[in-house]
Amino acid sequence: MKCFLSILSVISCLSVALGQSNFEAGLLPSININKRISEGWSQNFKVESRQVLIEGLFSEKSEFDYHYVLTDFTAITSKKVGLNNAISAGYTLRLVDGEIVHRLIQQFTLTKRYTSMRLAHRFSTDQTFEPNTSMEFRVRYRLTTEFPLNGQSVDPKEFYVKINHEYLNQFQAKDYDLEVRLVPLLGYSFNDDNKLEGGLDYRLSSFLNDSSSSRFWLSINWFIKID
Amino acid sequence: MKHAVFSICTVLLLTVFSANGQDKYEHESRLKIENVSEKAIRFVEKLSLEGKIKWYLEKGINTSSIEAKSKFERRNISVEFDTLGTVEDIEIEIPWKHVADDVRQRMAKHLEAVFTKYDVRKVQIQFLGDEKTLISISKDKFKVTDTSHNYEIILKGVTDDSVELYEFLFSGDGDFMQKAKIIFRNIDNLQF
Numbered sequence: 001m002k003c004f005l006s007i008l009s010v011i012s013c014l015s016v017a018l019g020q021s022n023f024e025a026g027l028l029p030s031i032n033i034n035k036r037i038s039e040g041w042s043q044n045f046k047v048e049s050r051q052v053l054i055e056g057l058f059s060e061k062s063e064f065d066y067h068y069v070l071t072d073f074t075a076i077t078s079k080k081v082g083l084n085n086a087i088s089a090g091y092t093l094r095l096v097d098g099e100i101v102h103r104l105i106q107q108f109t110l111t112k113r114y115t116s117m118r119l120a121h122r123f124s125t126d127q128t129f130e131p132n133t134s135m136e137f138r139v140r141y142r143l144t145t146e147f148p149l150n151g152q153s154v155d156p157k158e159f160y161v162k163i164n165h166e167y168l169n170q171f172q173a174k175d176y177d178l179e180v181r182l183v184p185l186l187g188y189s190f191n192d193d194n195k196l197e198g199g200l201d202y203r204l205s206s207f208l209n210d211s212s213s214s215r216f217w218l219s220i221n222w223f224i225k226i227d
Numbered sequence: 228m229k230h231a232v233f234s235i236c237t238v239l240l241l242t243v244f245s246a247n248g249q250d251k252y253e254h255e256s257r258l259k260i261e262n263v264s265e266k267a268i269r270f271v272e273k274l275s276l277e278g279k280i281k282w283y284l285e286k287g288i289n290t291s292s293i294e295a296k297s298k299f300e301r302r303n304i305s306v307e308f309d310t311l312g313t314v315e316d317i318e319i320e321i322p323w324k325h326v327a328d329d330v331r332q333r334m335a336k337h338l339e340a341v342f343t344k345y346d347v348r349k350v351q352i353q354f355l356g357d358e359k360t361l362i363s364i365s366k367d368k369f370k371v372t373d374t375s376h377n378y379e380i381i382l383k384g385v386t387d388d389s390v391e392l393y394e395f396l397f398s399g400d401g402d403f404m405q406k407a408k409i410i411f412r413n414i415d416n417l418q419f
Contacts (some may be wrong), residue, residue: 010397034415034419039389089385111418118414151257155256223416223419
């Protein structure tokens with residue numbers, strides 16, 4: 001938490017440079033359960049909650065203001081289509097402001113294993129259906145790298161570093177926006193089926209327009225695999 | 228706040244179902260040179276390796292070994308010892324096409340019978356013998372002669388209903404000895 005507050009302090013120092021840009025900072029805990037269904041098939045369930053701790057303009061002083069934002073319930077089915085590739089399709093149910101938002105997800109992942117690191121490319125599209133709003137279509141690409149802090153592979157009871165870098169193209173009616181995400185995480189492997197990751201999830205959007213929007217989340221992810 | 232409590236409770240409840248899985252893979256960790264036996268260090272010094280030597284401790288379900296990894300003529304080389312520092316084997320990476328034609332053809336014939344398609348990813352010559360023999364092989368720049376050796380091959384094997392990575396062990400003459408499917412570590416945290 002100290003680290004997170006330090007990051008917020010740095011952000012405050014940058015306020016002059018960032019001018020009228022707005023920001024949000026908060027918590028983004030998630031739990032991710034994976035279950036093998038049969039040879040080559042697996043099922044993923046994810047619950048993720050979003051809570052804001054502080055928000056405002058970089059150029060103005062902001063007060064601590066906790067409020068719950070939303071919870072996502074996601075189910076994704078994956079099929080292994082090669083040694084390192086998988087295609088997936090899924091659905092997200094989002095509970096936000098007393099409304100239900102639906103999202104359909106399609107993705108393709110390609111994982112590469114190197115001597116001391118793993119690299120994953122994720123290409124995905126999704127369609128979001130929200131009441132009284134045009135359908136939002138997103139095209140995403142995420143590059144993930146993971147490397148152990150000890151030895152050549154992430155073994156049980158060892159720490160590792162994982163970095164996500166993602167580009168999201170968002171299309172809605174005639175509007176277009178690009179969001180860029182950078183997520184450096186420190187992970188710990190309790191065993192191969194149980195991993196905990198925590199770190200910063202930084203999201204920058206609307207920078208194609210005049211005022212950018214920055215979101216800083218303290219991301220805490222628990223990955224559980226059930227055989 | 229009510230929603231936040233609900234979220235936290237959901238996370239806690241689901242955590243109860245976390246699999247209390249057992250370690251299924253070899254556990255490999257870096258070893259500081261201070262923790263490596265003198266006997267193993269002295270042996271590796273005699274091999275005249277080029278690069279920095281990295282030491283690892285490998286723990287299996289019932290076994291433990293110490294491994295030194297380095298380079299020899301730009302090729303990856305690893306020397307395996309038991310926990311007392313007695314050398315067990317030396318493995319050096321070579322290109323698939325550098326395996327003698329007749330030996331390679333014999334191995335390929337076996338692989339063609341097992342798989343509809345295969346792709347060789349890594350080939351290592353595994354030299355066996357006592358300290359004296361292995362030092363003599365190193366002085367001969369790890370050339371394949373009539374010394375005792377095997378071939379360890381990592382390959383992608385395709386059958387009608389699966390694509391997997393395998394480790395094969397063939398004798399120096401190209402006769403099949405062992406086959407094992409390589410179990411990958413969980414990559415769910417990279418996919419989702």
